[in-house]
Amino acid sequence: MSPVYATMSLSLDGYGAGPGQTEESPMGDIPGMALHRWMFETPEENTEEQARILAGGAYIMGWNMFGPVRGAWSGDWQGWWGPEPPYHAPVFVLTHHEREPLALGDTTFHFVTDGIHAALERARDAAGERPVHIAGGPATTNQYLRAGLVDELHLQIAPYLLGSGERLFEGVEPQQLELIDIRPVSLTTHVRYRVVR
Amino acid sequence: MSPVYATMSLSLDGYGAGPGQTEESPMGDIPGMALHRWMFETPEENTEEQARILAGGAYIMGWNMFGPVRGAWSGDWQGWWGPEPPYHAPVFVLTHHEREPLALGDTTFHFVTDGIHAALERARDAAGERPVHIAGGPATTNQYLRAGLVDELHLQIAPYLLGSGERLFEGVEPQQLELIDIRPVSLTTHVRYRVVR
Numbered sequence: 001m002s003p004v005y006a007t008m009s010l011s012l013d014g015y016g017a018g019p020g021q022t023e024e025s026p027m028g029d030i031p032g033m034a035l036h037r038w039m040f041e042t043p044e045e046n047t048e049e050q051a052r053i054l055a056g057g058a059y060i061m062g063w064n065m066f067g068p069v070r071g072a073w074s075g076d077w078q079g080w081w082g083p084e085p086p087y088h089a090p091v092f093v094l095t096h097h098e099r100e101p102l103a104l105g106d107t108t109f110h111f112v113t114d115g116i117h118a119a120l121e122r123a124r125d126a127a128g129e130r131p132v133h134i135a136g137g138p139a140t141t142n143q144y145l146r147a148g149l150v151d152e153l154h155l156q157i158a159p160y161l162l163g164s165g166e167r168l169f170e171g172v173e174p175q176q177l178e179l180i181d182i183r184p185v186s187l188t189t190h191v192r193y194r195v196v197r
Numbered sequence: 198m199s200p201v202y203a204t205m206s207l208s209l210d211g212y213g214a215g216p217g218q219t220e221e222s223p224m225g226d227i228p229g230m231a232l233h234r235w236m237f238e239t240p241e242e243n244t245e246e247q248a249r250i251l252a253g254g255a256y257i258m259g260w261n262m263f264g265p266v267r268g269a270w271s272g273d274w275q276g277w278w279g280p281e282p283p284y285h286a287p288v289f290v291l292t293h294h295e296r297e298p299l300a301l302g303d304t305t306f307h308f309v310t311d312g313i314h315a316a317l318e319r320a321r322d323a324a325g326e327r328p329v330h331i332a333g334g335p336a337t338t339n340q341y342l343r344a345g346l347v348d349e350l351h352l353q354i355a356p357y358l359l360g361s362g363e364r365l366f367e368g369v370e371p372q373q374l375e376l377i378d379i380r381p382v383s384l385t386t387h388v389r390y391r392v393v394r
Contacts, residue, residue, distance in 0.1 A: 012374060012390070013366035014211045034373075145358075159374040159390060161366055169210035169358055176231075177209060177356040182386060184379050191386075193209070193356060
């Protein structure tokens with residue numbers, strides 16, 4: 001069965017997104033894209049980790065990660081990524097509002113209204129042997145962590161304290177981890193942990 | 198002027214102490230001393246960091262770090278460390294209750310009732326050129342962080358999620374950091390950050 005990886009860029013104080021998300025600010029009020037600078041400013045330093053992030057057989061993401069729409073779908077929101085999203089695989093978006101699948105390039109967004117377990121089952125079916133990636137945001141990743149469904153954490157810990165926002169690890173049960181590897185680069189520190197069963 | 202280092206062992210989810218501290222459980226309800234196993238189980242792997250922790254010219258700690266006494270001093274509590282505490286330097290304990298200094302070996306505990314700035318001034322006077330260490334717990338370190346008085350963070354990040362307890366970085370303002378160095382060992386990851394002014 002495909003392993004489940006949770007990937008997130010977060011601040012040293014544990015925030016994966018700032019408050020105040022809007023259509024113009026997908027990450028909320030985080031100054032200067034602090035958490036994701038590594039990805040945009042130093043891609044050549046981070047090819048291995050970028051490749052890993054993009055190697056998922058299927059992705060799961062929360063409603064806020066897909067868009068700033070807070071109520072029912074207005075119908076025309078297509079995600080943050082333009083006509084060629086980087087996933088190149090099925091993406092299962094958790095939502096309370098039904099919507100037809102949306103194909104953009106070779107990424108198809110499926111809108112799942114029956115919860116995290118159903119989304120994981122569909123993602124596993126789609127991923128085959130490849131990993132399923134929980135792509136965030138923090139609220140979604142925390143739901144999967146609380147349900148004990150994450151096998152590995154792949155984090156990028158940025159050298160910032162944000163002081164507020166959406167926190168990864170909120171409300172999880174005590175859990176032992178095992179460090180897989182750690183690699184500091186210019187603008188973040190890549191770190192992977194295995195969840196000890 | 199002596200630099201100010203804040204030192205703490207914490208979980209990956211940011212807790213420096215568990216809930217439920219008692220005289221028998223200085224760190225609260227944390228299973229198996231999870232955060233401090235590196236110090237007790239693998240001293241030979243961590244000589245450099247241990248030496249750094251013990252090289253302070255003076256130390257500042259909170260009331261809970263000195264003891265489980267929650268009201269006025271009962272009079273005979275001598276700290277957690279027995280007759281030869283490891284500090285070998287003046288230790289300034291923040292408290293609301295006056296008490297005469299307590300000398301144990303060549304460590305003297307001074308009880309400071311007039312706040313964090315007064316404690317830092319006294320610690321700086323005592324430390325000379327050597328660093329002042331903010332030794333915790335989280336509530337005390339957070340007060341110094343909020344006041345912008347910390348120059349470096351020296352953390353040991355243990356591979357655990359605790360899910361509850363006392364959180365380092367609670368209520369701090371947004372702050373950029375700079376990674377100094379990072380060193381994973383068997384039971385924790387040593388990491389130092391400089392606060393960017």
